[in-house]
Amino acid sequence: MQQRRDEIIAKRAKLAELKRQRELRQREFSASRQSIDATELVQPTPSRADSRRELESIISALVGESRPGSTAPGSPAGGKGSRPTSVISAGQLSSDNAEISSPTSNTPAPPVGAIQRLSIGPLTTVYETLSSPKPEILTYSKGIQTSEPWSPPKQRSFGSDSEGDESPTRAKTPRAAKRLSRRERERDEELRQNLRREIEEELKTLQQLGSDNMATASISQQSFPARTLTNEELNAVTSSEDFLDFVERSSKVIERALEQEYDILADYALGGMNGLDDDDDGYGTTGTKKGRRIKEIAQFWDERWSKKRMISDLGFSTKFPELVLASYTKNPSAPHDPDGLIQVWNLHMHDRPEYMFHAQSDILTAKFSPFHPNLIIGGAYSGQVLLWDTRAKSAPVQKTPLTGSGHTHPVYSLDIVGTQNANNIISCSTDGVVCGWTVDMLSQPQEYLELANPPPAKTEDMAPTCIAFPHADPTYFLAGTEEGAIYPCHRYDRAGAKAGVDARLAYRGHAAPVMSLDFHPARGMLDLGDLVLSASVDWSVKLWKVRPPAAAA
Amino acid sequence: MTQNAPDETLSLLTRLSQKPGVQSTLVLSRETGAIVRTSGLISNSSSVNPNSTLPAALDNAPEGYSNGRKEGGIHSAEDVARMVWSFINAAGSLVEGLDREDEVKLLRLRTKKNELVIVPDSKFLLVVIHDTPPA
Numbered sequence: 001m002q003q004r005r006d007e008i009i010a011k012r013a014k015l016a017e018l019k020r021q022r023e024l025r026q027r028e029f030s031a032s033r034q035s036i037d038a039t040e041l042v043q044p045t046p047s048r049a050d051s052r053r054e055l056e057s058i059i060s061a062l063v064g065e066s067r068p069g070s071t072a073p074g075s076p077a078g079g080k081g082s083r084p085t086s087v088i089s090a091g092q093l094s095s096d097n098a099e100i101s102s103p104t105s106n107t108p109a110p111p112v113g114a115i116q117r118l119s120i121g122p123l124t125t126v127y128e129t130l131s132s133p134k135p136e137i138l139t140y141s142k143g144i145q146t147s148e149p150w151s152p153p154k155q156r157s158f159g160s161d162s163e164g165d166e167s168p169t170r171a172k173t174p175r176a177a178k179r180l181s182r183r184e185r186e187r188d189e190e191l192r193q194n195l196r197r198e199i200e201e202e203l204k205t206l207q208q209l210g211s212d213n214m215a216t217a218s219i220s221q222q223s224f225p226a227r228t229l230t231n232e233e234l235n236a237v238t239s240s241e242d243f244l245d246f247v248e249r250s251s252k253v254i255e256r257a258l259e260q261e262y263d264i265l266a267d268y269a270l271g272g273m274n275g276l277d278d279d280d281d282g283y284g285t286t287g288t289k290k291g292r293r294i295k296e297i298a299q300f301w302d303e304r305w306s307k308k309r310m311i312s313d314l315g316f317s318t319k320f321p322e323l324v325l326a327s328y329t330k331n332p333s334a335p336h337d338p339d340g341l342i343q344v345w346n347l348h349m350h351d352r353p354e355y356m357f358h359a360q361s362d363i364l365t366a367k368f369s370p371f372h373p374n375l376i377i378g379g380a381y382s383g384q385v386l387l388w389d390t391r392a393k394s395a396p397v398q399k400t401p402l403t404g405s406g407h408t409h410p411v412y413s414l415d416i417v418g419t420q421n422a423n424n425i426i427s428c429s430t431d432g433v434v435c436g437w438t439v440d441m442l443s444q445p446q447e448y449l450e451l452a453n454p455p456p457a458k459t460e461d462m463a464p465t466c467i468a469f470p471h472a473d474p475t476y477f478l479a480g481t482e483e484g485a486i487y488p489c490h491r492y493d494r495a496g497a498k499a500g501v502d503a504r505l506a507y508r509g510h511a512a513p514v515m516s517l518d519f520h521p522a523r524g525m526l527d528l529g530d531l532v533l534s535a536s537v538d539w540s541v542k543l544w545k546v547r548p549p550a551a552a553a
Numbered sequence: 554m555t556q557n558a559p560d561e562t563l564s565l566l567t568r569l570s571q572k573p574g575v576q577s578t579l580v581l582s583r584e585t586g587a588i589v590r591t592s593g594l595i596s597n598s599s600s601v602n603p604n605s606t607l608p609a610a611l612d613n614a615p616e617g618y619s620n621g622r623k624e625g626g627i628h629s630a631e632d633v634a635r636m637v638w639s640f641i642n643a644a645g646s647l648v649e650g651l652d653r654e655d656e657v658k659l660l661r662l663r664t665k666k667n668e669l670v671i672v673p674d675s676k677f678l679l680v681v682i683h684d685t686p687p688a
Contacts, residue, residue, distance in 0.1 A: 237582070237589055239559050242676055247562040247580070250672035250679040251569050253659065257670050258572060258683060265663065265685075352568075 011062055256348045300326070300345045302353055308333055309341060313365045319373040322347040323354065327366035327378055340380055342366050342388065357388040359396055364412050371416065371423050372439065379411030385427045385435075387442060398442040400435075405445060407433055413466040417474035426491075428479065430463045436491070451479060451489060454503035462487075462501070468517035470529050476549040478507075480514030480534060488549065496550055505547060512538035566590055569681065576667060579634060579680040583673065586638030593682075594630040637680050641671060 237243055300306075309328035317323040323344055330339035340359030359380055366378035376388045383406060387398040400406040407429035414427035416439075424446065425437040436447030452460045464479040467489075475491045479501075486507040493499045514536045522529035532544045570578045570592040577593030641660065648655050660671040663685065672679045 234589065235559075243589075244562050246674045246677045247565050247679070250674065250677075251565045253672050254569060254670055254679065254681050255572070257659075257661065258574065258681075263685070 008062060011058065252349065252352070252354070255352055256346070259348050259350065298347065298350050300324075300343075300350055300353075302343065302351060302356075305337075305341060305343065305353075305356065307331060312363060313367070313378075315367040317344075317368045317373075318370045319368075323368075325366060325368060325376060327363040329362040329364070329381075340378070340386075342376060342378060344376075344390070355390050355394075357394045357396070359384075359386050364410055365414055367414070367416070369416050369423075369439065371418075371420050375439065377414060377416065377425055377439075379414045379427055379429075381410045383407035383409055383411055383429055385411060385414060385425060385437060385442060387439065400437065400442045400445070405448075407431075407435060409433070413464070415467060415469050415477075417469050424474075426467065426469070426477070428464045428467045430465065430482070432462045432464065434464070434467070434479075434489070434491075447491065449489075449491065449499055451487070451501050454487070454501055454506070465513050465515060466517045468519050468532065470519045471522040472529055473549065478517055478519075478532060478546065480510075480517050480536075482513040484508065484510035484512055484514060484536060484538070486510075486514060486517065486532075486534060486544070488546065490549065502549075507534075507544055507546070509542050509544075510534065510536040510538055510540065512536050562590075566592065572683075574684040576682045576684065577633075578682075579630065579637070579678075581634055581638060581678040581680065583676050583678055586634055588630055588634050589677065591630045591634075594633055633680075637669075637671065637678070641673060641678060645673075 306328070308331045311326050312329055313325075313327040315325050317325070323346060325342055325344045328341040328343070331337055338358035339361050340363035342357040342359075342363060343353035344355040344357075346354045357376065359378065361380045361382040361384070363378045363380055363386075366376060369375040369377055374390045376390070378386045378388070380386060382402060383400075384402060385400040385407070386396040388394075389397045402408070407427065409429040409431040411427050411429045414425060416423055416425050418424050423439065425439060425442075426434060427437070428434045428451075432451040434447075434449040434451060435445040436449075437445055451462045451464060453462045462479075463482040465482055466480045467477050468480075469477045475494075477489055477491070478486055479489050480486045486509075488502045488505055490497050490499055490502060514534050516533075516535040518533045520528040520531040520533075530546050530548065532546055533541060534544060535541045566578060566580070569575065575593070578591070579588065579594065580590040581588055641657065644660055645657050648657050657673050660669070660673070662669040662671075666685070667682055668685050670681045670683070
């Protein structure tokens, strides 16, 4: 009993001494606050665990009554459990510190009040000074997870080209770049040294042999095996975006090159006798009887997309005279293909369109914008006016709304009027609505005009199927209707006329819907800008001379 | 999209190689001359076989062209690749020698029997050998 009390006193003294030393250290290190290195927590040492068990046994021997106190470290340890273990882990360096620090974690345990000291922040800094294990813990780096993806071992034995092989292919796939681990860097170093050695050897052989032919032969022999890529590299290369872009561009170039009918090396003196045998001309004796025939020089047809689609509109590009666009309606036997299609053909490439654009509903009219070399504007059966950009992908970049503010009937005709800086898209649909839009914002019409049949008519509904603007005047246009009459219309209210159909005049000549109108371009010495061609379903094309808009009927 | 890319390139290259008059096509890497895709030419090593865009043609090749392989009829893909690569390097050094900032955009080599069209890019080369028109 006495012995036991002595023991207890001795141990209490020891613990008090340790507590004092701990407080000393706390004051020293409270100034320096460093973050806890998480890795340190992960690595408790078994030796410390032993001593901890020893200490716990001491404590339990000491303080049998305050058993609940001894479990208390469990609860703060539950919340701040990292600290005791980190104290222990930091303590691994010097046994003295460890022995001091580990009991210190336990000293608050017996008295219930001291448990709260565990919550004091400075306790965490006790082990910060012992943070020299940091350089050791670097073995925990992230890169080691993956196996070696990139350079298969057989590549290493190759000559100077193998390095060149690896670097372009590596650069081509971002996946490979992420997997660079230290092991790979080491291998890179090895490879570079190998290559340096080999290049030196090559140079030596060059000097020894002393003739270009031999050198090139040896180099080519050395690098010949490196020509073939392994399957993984091959897949990586061919799946890259670069490769796809390259193939698209260069295959177009080659198709254009293959297309030529004119042989630039032709020697007319040599081949002169054969020229007379050409029989597809029609200019020979048989030709004169029938008159000159139209000769077909090209047919544009794409295997995949052009089948069974009707061509609804054709247009040439104002900027590139060899580009012609064709707009198509839907393919009834391919319901999953997009209904509307626009293909831009190059006159020099007959079976592959330069560009292809699609839309969700049949496209009834399309043209290149004369003021923007990259834009194509089209009208759809759904009533939408669509805008495509040749620099963008094949979907429309802008669409007009399908709500009441736009068109709700098919847009059969549109035109772009104005000047380079101030231009509008004017579109007309079969319910008589004519809308004006700006190219920047197709979400809302700038103008909205309803055309109605002028009074001496059975119904007020007018169904314009085509409109045309004179080249000089963007405020006045002609509208051809389904009945066959052509009416002049004004865009805006003026002194002489209201906006809409000009009731004083109508050009009635056709007996069936007028499908197309075109004004004479106002170029050259003579101003023929008042001549209009109209084409109609009644198999006739008529030429009109229209009255100027300001004149009264 | 990445899955479409190889299919699209495959279909484009196949179309090209199936055009009338085209004898062979070849896609090489610009830096090394390594063969990326080839069609119409036979290659001796088995690892190059998967490169071919027309595996059926390759199957027939050993039967039909094995005699011609070394006799100058049909060349192996490696030979052609190597020769084209050194040729375009020489052309590139010529152009750079004439004008430092210039680069080769297109090479067309017309021979008596056929024409070689080479389209270089910063990273790849597309080479097409086709028959000259009879005129």
